[in-house]
Structures are given as structure tokens and as C-alpha cells.
Amino acid sequence: MHHEASLIATVAMGFMLAFAFAFLANRLRLPPLIGYLVAGIAVGPFTPGFVANTALAGQLAEMGVILLMFGVGLHFSAADLFAVRWIAVPGAIIQIVLTTALAGALAVSWGWSAGAALVFGLSLSVASTVVLLRTLDDRNALDSPNGRIAVGWLIVEDLAMVVALVLLPIFAEMLGGRPDPHSPVGGNTAVLITLSITFLKVAAFIALAVVLGPKIVPWLLKQVARTGSRELFTLSVLAVALGIAYGSAELFGVSFALGAFFAGVVLSESDFSHRAAADSLPMQDAFAILFFVSVGMLLDLSIIVREPVAILAVLLMILLGKSLIAFSIVLLLGYTVMTALTVSASLAQIGEFSFILAGLGKMTGLLSNDGLSLIVAGALLSIALNPICFMVVDLIVSRAGIGTRIGGYGEQRLARLQAQLDVLRERGAARETERSLRVQNLVDLFPIFAQLDHQAPEELLLLFRPRTASPGDRIIRKGDRPGAVYFISEGAVQVAIPNHEIRLGPGEFFGEMALLGGERRSADVVAIDFCKFLTLERRDFLSFVNRRPQLRAQFDEMAAQRAAEHPLSGSETSR
Secondary structure, eight states: OOGGGHHHHHHHHHHHHHHHHHHHHHHTTOOHHHHHHHHHHHHSTTSSSOOOOHHHHHHHHHHHHHHHHHHHHHHSOHHHHHHTHHHHHHHHHHHHHHHHHHHHHHHHHTTOOHHHHHHHHHHHHOOOHHHHHHHHHHTTOTTSHHHHHHHHHHHHHHHHHHHHHHHHHHHTTTTTSOOOTTSOSOSHHHHHHHHHHHHHHHHHHHHHHHHTHHHHHHHHHHHHHTTTOHHHHHHHHHHHHHHHHHHHHHHHOOOHHHHHHHHHHHHHTSTTHHHHHHHHHHHHHHHHHHHHHHHHHTOOTHHHHHOHHHHHHHHHIIIIIHHHHHHHHHHHTTOOHHHHHHHHHHTSOOOHHHHHHHHHHHHTTSSOHHHHHHHHHHHHHHHHHHHHHHHHHHHHHHHHGGGGGTTTTTHHHHHHHHHHHHHHHHHHHHHHHHHHHHHHHHHHHOGGGTTSOTHHHHHHHHHOEEEEEOTTOEEEOTTOOOOEEEEEEESOEEEEETTEEEEEOTTOEESHHHHHHTOOOOSEEEESSOEEEEEEEHHHHHHHHHTOHHHHHHHHHHHHHHHHHOTTOTTOOBO
């Protein structure tokens, strides 16, 4: 195999085997995700036959994480994240501390060092946001209050892990590992300085994302949308997602996943969120599959034979220990048993940040190869079993019925959160309704656009520029070069042609034929009422019409009819 083809071979074999095993899993009524993981084991370095390039697979998987987190941000606004802060922030932090302590104690009982135990505990304390999103999406629970709480909880975990990834190399030597070659001179002062810099970087990134992002990113996409090129718009969405993710990691030390998440959040409040989500969805699905395949490639199957008891202990820690801790925390924070069960099932797996932490622990000399293999095995098994955890929750709910409320415990708190999310959802629905009404009103007012494809009116709303005029204002002067076409939404104008005057009102337009023919204006147009226009600049109008021959033919037909009715009228009026 030529080196140049290793990327193609990795992707091709990954997709083919993922399809084959996922199809088989579906026939056996198992989640397709299990098939993706088995495909990864099949092409991994620990099984005979074809061996995929693990480095390339890991980078492709990282792209999957970026695009998935970008998609989460598109559907999870900053207001949603703020609404669940009182449970997500304290809950995630307390759960990380308790799970790390419990898992660390287990590692110490095996004779591991304090540093190895810390890395091991942190790796088991953080769940995979990617896995949770796929599971909630498959269950249509992503927009539910409990789903929002679970996603917000994991976002806080991801933020905490960003800090852990920065601090671990600093404390590595103190914990028994190798010193960080990039760290300044040791000592408490250096640690405090590094810690302060880290928090300042994260704060600066969030501030830029919140303050400048909503102004710059939607403006940029609007300029791209005005070109009318679907390919260019899709490219701009990918450039925003990947560019912000990479830039945030390079400039602020934030993970790719979190950078992409905030990129999606920035875009979620704009008019382009749905189109961006639709355009990026195929890429998200494709790279998400490669993410799960890459997880399977990391598993050394020999660890199952060598350390079966340790693997069982790791799995129980993830599925039961961490879940019971989260269950108790949610109840203590005053939420319902249903919420506690949802969060517990959501945390009953580990994923991308666990691999990153374990890899950093191995690089700093804190974690052994067997420790890394145990974490990977726990991740693969817990990811495969996570859908079953949600099935168990469904079974508990269906069997317990109203008893899951424990006399209404936590219902009021959850109802208040539900009310907040409903308000946010109503605001989003109102924006969508307003947008749909604007599109429908445009078609109703100007029937010439009625036969266009459904995306054309939306594109027109981006291209149109509003303009007003008072009675007596001259809008077009005879002999001028054509600059725009005018669509009348309110008011009336008078077109002065030789021996004749034409009155145009709402729903009519003028000035288009001079643009199409490249001629100078042939008549004066004066406002005779207070007018509101929607105008299309020459470049935008010609681009829009030339991409739609049917519309161009309609304009030509109307011009021919007008020429027959008013031979000297020129090209300034349309009815």
C-alpha cells in the first residue's frame, strides 16, 4: 500500500466494515453504534488482517467531534445553557470530584501511584458528549428538559476537563511523572501564574464568542448567502466550524470540541442556523461514524484475557458508581427522579476526553500501557452498553409509573425549568413563524415569485434592501444608468412616459428591464404616496435571474406584453 493512499484505505475500510457490522447489528436488533465499534476492532492494530492508520483515523474522528459539537451548538443556545446552570454547574463539578475520588481509590487499591490514580479517576469521571447526543437524538429527547440538563451537565464537564488538561502537565513531576518541558521554572508561583493564564484565556475566548461572534459570523454567512451559491454556503459553514475550533485551540488553549460548540451557539441565534444545520448534517454523520470506528481501533483485546476482573471493576465504576453518584446529586439539588435517571444513564459511559486524558497521562509518565488499555476497554464497553442503560430507565419508568415522582418531589423545580425552556422555545418558534410569514407575504405580494423553488424567496429576503420615498420624490430619472429594480410593498408611484402616465401600486415593480437589457432609464418615476420598496441591486438581480431561466422568461414575456400595450413606454414598468 502506497503511503499516499493510507487515508483512502482507512476511510474506505472504515466505512465498508462499519456498514457491514452496523447492518448486522440492526438485523440483531442492536444499536448500529455497536457495529461501528466492532468495525474499529476489526481494522485496529490488535487484530489480524488489514490495519488502518490509527493516527489518521484519530484525526478524522476529531473532525467528527468538531462537527457534532458544532451541531449541538446550533440547537443549544446560550440561553438554554444559562437556564440549566443551577443544576449543570454544581452537579457536574461535584460529580467529577466524587467519581475521581472513588475511581482513584480503586486504582490505589491495585497498587497504582497517586498520579496514575488521579488520571484514571478523571478519565472515568467525564462522559462523552458525542455519545450522549447520538443517543438523545435517536430517542427524540434532545429538546426535552431532562435532555437539556444532561447536555448542559456534559458541557460543564468538558469545560472542567479543558482546565485539567492544562494543569496535569504542570503537576506531573509532583505526582511522580516526567516534568513538563514547556513549563516555566517550578514552584507554587509558576503554578499560580499558569493557572491564572489558563482561566484568562478561557474567559477571553468565551467573551469574544459571546460579544463579537453574533455580529461577525451571521454577517459573514449573509454575504455568502447573497451569492446564491449553495456550495459556497456549505463551505462557509464548514470553514466557520473548523476554523473557530482550530483557532480556539491554538490561541486560547480550548479544546476543538468546545470551540466548535461555541461556534454553533454563536450561529444558533441567526437566520442561518437551520440551513447551516441541514448543510453540515451529512458531514456530521459521516465523521461521527469514523469517531466510533477509531474508538474500536484503540482496544487491545488481550487485556480482556489478562485483566478480566479489572475490566469488570472499571465497567461497574462507569455504569453503577458514577451513575449512582449523579443520581444522588440530582435528587439533592431538588429535581425529579426522572431527571436523575436520565442524567445517570447519560453519564454511564466515557469517551473522547477520557482518551485525551489517558493519552496525556501516558505521555507524562503517570499512566502505564495497561492503565490506558483499561480505560479504552471501559470506554468501548460502556459506549456499547449505554443504549441498554436508557432501556433500563424506560423499563423502570414504565413499571414504577407515577411512583417515580416520589410524591411530587422535584416537580415544581422541574416545572419552573420547563417554563423557562418553553419561553425560549416560543421565542425561537416566533422567529421561525415571522420568517415564514415574511417568505409567504413576499410570494403573496409578488406572484411572479410563486413558481420558484422554496429556497428562492428566502434568498430574496437576504438580497432585498429596504428603501422608502415620500410624495414627490423622484425615484428614477430618465437617462440615468440602471442601478436597481424596485418592488413596491406599500404606496404608489407614477411613471411618466410620452403622452401617457402609468400608476403602479403594491405588488408591482419597475426598473427591471433596463437592468436586463443594459439600457439607460427610459422614463421618470415619481412617488405619489409614502412608499416602501424592496430593491435588488443590479449585481444581485442579474445573478438571481440568470440562475433561474424560468424567471427570466417571465420578465421577457411581460416586457413584450408591455411593449405591445405601450409602444413608447420603454422598460420601466411591470404589472
